[in-house]
């Protein structure tokens with residue numbers, strides 16, 4: 001199946017939010033059945049600011065401090081309301097694609113000392129099971145054949161490129177670091193290649209780059 005048919009447009013309506021007025025377009029992933037939501041500000045053209053945001057119930061609905069998804073979603077909505085663009089909210093990406101129950105199982109294993117990568121692997125699951133064909137298809141449907149991508153994760157840029165959406169700039173989205181998620185954030189930089197400018201170390205207060213800018 002071609003990428004173009006991976007996202008089926010369903011409906012568009014207005015969505016007033018705390019961050020301002022948006023439009024929401026719903027797309028069904030024709031392979032997984034997941035319903036993804038494009039939250040749109042302005043009249044985005046190629047090169048617009050885009051956030052691919054992976055669903056995280058614990059971080060977004062309950063304010064969990066274990067990750068930074070809630071603050072990232074808020075910051076992305078604020079930036080995109082101001083500059084115009086799209087937050088593409090990707091359902092089925094919960095727990096990096098392993099689902100909510102398995103994410104909670106992974107959290108349980110992390111209480112025994114495993115990090116976020118090894119906990120997934122101990123469950124017999126990939127460290128990251130997400131894919132982005134439907135996301136690219138939805139962007140292309142909206143005319144966004146090139147984007148400025150709000151992310152710290154180069155894998156997302158590479159995935160979009162592979163599916164025919166040019167990433168002309170990666171815009172960092174470093175918010176929501178705290179004492180609870182410090183080790184988790186370090187692991188993302190050290191083991192998953194996330195580009196984080198600061199280790200989050202609270203012991204010396206100095207930035208401690210974990211991944212060179214060229215990586």
Ligand SMILES: Nc1nc2c(ncn2[C@@H]2O[C@H](COP(=O)(O)OP(=O)(O)OP(=O)(O)O)[C@@H](O)[C@H]2O)c(=O)[nH]1
Nearest residue numbers: 054055056067093094095096103106116151152153
């Ligand atoms: N399996 C698993 N998933 C997690 C864990 N912590 C957060 N997540 C999920 O990870 C997803 C977000 O992925 P991240 O790796 O934090 O960040 P990213 O989306 O790849 O990168 P950014 O664009 O920079 O935010 C959300 O779906 C969360 O539910 C964890 O410990 N284990």
Ligand SMILES: [Zn+2]
Nearest residue numbers: 056059067069
């Ligand atoms: Zn999260």
